[in-house]
Every structure is written in structure tokens, then in C-alpha cells.
Amino acid sequence: MSGSSNVAAMKKVVQQLRLEASVTRVKVSQAAVDLKQFCLQNAQHDPLLTGVSSSTNPFRPQKVCSFL
Amino acid sequence: MPWETESKALLKSRKITSFPHSACKMATEGLHENETLASLKNEAESLKGKLEEERAKLHDVELHQVAERVEALGQFVMKTRRTLKGHGNKVLCMDWCKDKRRIVSSSQDGKVIVWDSFTTNKEHAVTMPCTWVMACAYAPSGCAIACGGLDNKCSVYPLTFDKNENMAAKKKSVAMHTNYLSACSFTNSDMQILTASGDGTCALWDVESGQLLQSFHGHGADVLCLDLAPSETGNTFVSGGCDKKAMVWDMRSGQCIQSFETHDSDINSVRYYPSGDAFASGSDDATCRLYDLRADREVAIYSKESIIFGASSVDFSLSGRLLFAGYNDYTINVWDVLKGSRVSILFGHENRVSTLRVSPDGTAFCSGSWDHTLRIWA
Numbered sequence: 001m002s003g004s005s006n007v008a009a010m011k012k013v014v015q016q017l018r019l020e021a022s023v024t025r026v027k028v029s030q031a032a033v034d035l036k037q038f039c040l041q042n043a044q045h046d047p048l049l050t051g052v053s054s055s056t057n058p059f060r061p062q063k064v065c066s067f068l
Numbered sequence: 069m070p071w072e073t074e075s076k077a078l079l080k081s082r083k084i085t086s087f088p089h090s091a092c093k094m095a096t097e098g099l100h101e102n103e104t105l106a107s108l109k110n111e112a113e114s115l116k117g118k119l120e121e122e123r124a125k126l127h128d129v130e131l132h133q134v135a136e137r138v139e140a141l142g143q144f145v146m147k148t149r150r151t152l153k154g155h156g157n158k159v160l161c162m163d164w165c166k167d168k169r170r171i172v173s174s175s176q177d178g179k180v181i182v183w184d185s186f187t188t189n190k191e192h193a194v195t196m197p198c199t200w201v202m203a204c205a206y207a208p209s210g211c212a213i214a215c216g217g218l219d220n221k222c223s224v225y226p227l228t229f230d231k232n233e234n235m236a237a238k239k240k241s242v243a244m245h246t247n248y249l250s251a252c253s254f255t256n257s258d259m260q261i262l263t264a265s266g267d268g269t270c271a272l273w274d275v276e277s278g279q280l281l282q283s284f285h286g287h288g289a290d291v292l293c294l295d296l297a298p299s300e301t302g303n304t305f306v307s308g309g310c311d312k313k314a315m316v317w318d319m320r321s322g323q324c325i326q327s328f329e330t331h332d333s334d335i336n337s338v339r340y341y342p343s344g345d346a347f348a349s350g351s352d353d354a355t356c357r358l359y360d361l362r363a364d365r366e367v368a369i370y371s372k373e374s375i376i377f378g379a380s381s382v383d384f385s386l387s388g389r390l391l392f393a394g395y396n397d398y399t400i401n402v403w404d405v406l407k408g409s410r411v412s413i414l415f416g417h418e419n420r421v422s423t424l425r426v427s428p429d430g431t432a433f434c435s436g437s438w439d440h441t442l443r444i445w446a
Binding site: 006007010011013014016017018019020021023025026027028029030031032033034035036038039040041042043045046047048049051052056057058059060061 | 104105108109111112115116118119122123126127128129130131133134135138141144145146149150169185186286323324325326327341342343345346360362363364365367385386387388389390405406426429430431432433444446
């Protein structure tokens with residue numbers, strides 16, 4: 001009966017929502033501080049952020065080719 | 069129907085006289101189901117309301133406010149350092165090898181190519197039996213690649229350096245969906261693959277046996293993208309789809325743990341923030357957004373009035389400070405994740421940017437485009 005499958009589907013939706021509603025959350029202020037901290041702590045190790053010199057970045061233009 | 073209203077009245081008064089048994093049963097069953105369906109719908113609505121309320125209570129500040137005192141980023145000089153030419157049609161997907169140098173890419177004409185990005189040489193090439201190879205991935209060992217698309221499958225090809233061997237001969241079919249394959253990724257090893265499909269599901273497969281280990285149901289439409297959480301944060305992954313939802317899944321149980329629905333259109337790309345506590349999304353609604361998993365909500369939107377074309381692909385720099393996003397207007401925008409502002413716009417591609425990934429050591433990123441090329445930027 002399409003009626004009972006509607007009920008079954010709806011039960012799943014409600015179960016899922018109950019699960020999602022029960023998640024423990026932190027305040028955005030706390031979460032944001034942690035995101036910021038992570039960025040700042042790892043900034044020095046981020047080559048695209050700091051810009052890496054040719055000697056250490058294999059993609060940047062480097063020594064001129066020489067024929068042997 | 070007259071006997072329905074009669075049975076309602078009778079149930080209320082608790083007087084049950086003689087009724088044809090089947091009609092009575094049907095009437096009361098129909099009644100019971102209608103009441104259950106209605107009460108379930110009510111519960112669903114009130115739970116949704118409660119969810120929004122709880123999320124709103126914790127929304128005490130914006131991310132960019134917290135980042136006000138952070139030093140602004142300077143000028144960025146990022147240029148195309150290599151152009152990989154060789155595909156005969158639109159490049160749809162690419163992935164880096166862990167060796168930080170090799171790249172696999174796939175295109176609309178069915179070709180999958182493995183490149184050495186330092187030299188731009190092609191190391192391997194295989195032609196798939198289907199067109200629109202929308203997904204490709206490099207195995208963690210660097211010894212195999214996976215790909216798929218309109219064939220509804222994900223196949224694994226071992227990479228061999230034996231010039232006499234035909235790559236296609238060792239092909240292994242792993243995943244089978246009932247619609248196109250949109251994304252695939254190896255998990256921590258060469259042994260398992262996670263797939264996303266136009267059939268609305270994601271699935272986890274054992275590569276050796278081809279066995280389905282877990283399936284993930286919940287999206288209301290095609291799933292377009294997925295990303296695995298950084299290994300330290302455990303067994304979860306995030307997926308995005310045409311239902312405008314981003315969903316976070318527990319890989320072991322198949323359960324959806326959190327879901328987010330704030331985009332106005334298809335989510336084309338999702339990528340975890342390097343700490344694993346958040347993820348970014350790129351959408352056809354021309355915005356990219358950041359969702360924090362512990363706050364359980366969207367915490368930033370990266371958009372501009374002048375950006376009106378969809379974002380197809382996003383990735384973070386190593387520290388998570390920069391978000392690179394490729395768009396359908398042929399450009400790549402570089403966003404300051406904390407401050408929410410755009411720091412750079414990169415031109416170069418001559419058609420839509422369809423795929424974008426930062427290299428494993430963060431020294432460069434690669435973009436693939438409908439202009440048939442891939443570009444390495446640094």
C-alpha cells in the first residue's frame with residue numbers, strides 16, 4: 001500500500017532529524033577561533049601563502065638549462 | 069466515504085457494532101496511517117524548527133569578525149608555470165599523486181592521461197569505453213588510478229612501466245551504479261574506493277573483490293562530489309549534490325551525521341578544511357561557503373555581486389587560509405578564508421574551469437578546463 005511506504009519513509013526522515021537535532025554543538029565564536037588558530041599556526045608551512053623561492057619550488061623558473 | 073466517517077465516530081464512541089470485517093479493517097488501517105503520517109509530518113516540522121533554533125542560538129559572531137585583527141594578506145603573484153596539453157576534449161577531472169609530481173586527468177573524449185607535471189611529459193594514457201569520464205583518482209601507492217563516468221562504473225587500472233603492456237588489459241571493474249559516476253576517491257589505501265553517482269547514492273567498495281561494503285542513501289538527487297576527512301579526524305566523508313545539500317557521513321555505519329542546506333543551487337564541489345573541523349563547498353549559485361562541523365552551521369560565504377557564474381571546484385591551501393575556486397566564467401578566484409574577501413583573480417583558461425586541486429605538499433595547484441588543458445599555478 002502506498003500509504004504504508006509513505007509512513008515508512010516519513011519515519012526515516014523523523015529518525016534522521018532526531019539524530020541531527022541531538023548533535024552537540026559549540027558556539028560559532030569558539031569554532032571560529034579554532035579555525036583562525038589553525039591558519040595562523042600553519043601559515044609558515046604554507047608555500048602558496050608565503051610564496052616559495054625558486055630554489056625550493058620545483059615549478060617556479062629556475063636555473064637555465066645547459067647543454068652538456 | 070460514508071463508512072470512514074462512521075467508523076471514526078464509532079471508534080470515538082468505542083461502540084463497535086457489526087461491520088463487514090475487511091471494510092472495517094481497511095477503514096481503521098487507513099485512518100491509523102493517516103493519523104501516523106500526519107503526526108510524523110508534524111514531528112518532522114517541529115524537529116526542523118528545533119534544529120534551526122539550536123543552530124541560531126550558537127550563532128553569536130561571524131568568522132570575519134573573529135578575524136578582524138588578523139594581518140591582511142599581501143599581493144599574490146601566481147602564474148601558470150606549466151600547461152599540460154594533450155587532451156582532445158574538455159578536461160573534467162584531475163588528481164595528484166602523493167609523490168607531488170604526477171597527475172592523472174580525464175576528459176570528455178574518454179581519455180585518461182597520467183602526466184609528470186615537472187616535465188609535462190605524458191607517462192600513461194588509456195582510452196575508456198565511454199565518453200565523459202567525470203571522475204578520476206590516483207591510488208595512495210601511486211601504482212594505480214581509478215576512473216569512470218557515463219559507463220556508471222568505477223574501474224581501476226594498475227600503472228605499469230612495461231612498454232609492452234597494454235594498460236587497458238589489466239582493467240578491473242570495481243563499482244557499479246545505476247547512473248553516471250560523478251566522483252571517486254581511494255580511502256587510506258589502494259584497497260577501498262568511495263564513489264558518488266548520479267543515482268543519488270555514494271558507496272564504499274572493496275577493490276580486490278568488487279564487493280559493496282557500504283552504501284550511503286539520503287541525497288534527494290544526483291550526488292556530484294565527495295571528499296574524505298583528513299585521516300586524523302576519523303572515518304567520515306562529505307558529499308554534495310543537486311539537491312543543494314552537503315551531507316557528512318559515517319563510513320562504517322552508512323549513517324548521515326550532519327547535513328547542511330544553505331546553497332541555492334547544485335553543489336559541484338566539497339573539500340575539507342585541513343584541520344578536518346570544517347569543509348568548503350562550491351555551487352552553481354556562484355558562491356562558495358564554509359561550514360564548521362562543530363558549530364554545525366555555515367560560517368562564511370565567499371561571493372561578490374560581480375561573480376555570477378557557478379563555482380565548479382574548490383580546494384584549500386595547506387594552512388587553510390586560502391581557498392582556490394574555479395568558475396564557469398573561465399577564472400579562478402582566490403579567497404581569504406578568514407576575512408571572506410577575494411585576494412586574487414587568475415586568468416588564463418579559455419573555457420570553464422572544471423576541476424582544481426592543490427598539490428600534496430602545497431607548492432602549487434592544478435586546474436583543468438573545458439579548453440582541453442591543465443595548468444599548474446604557483
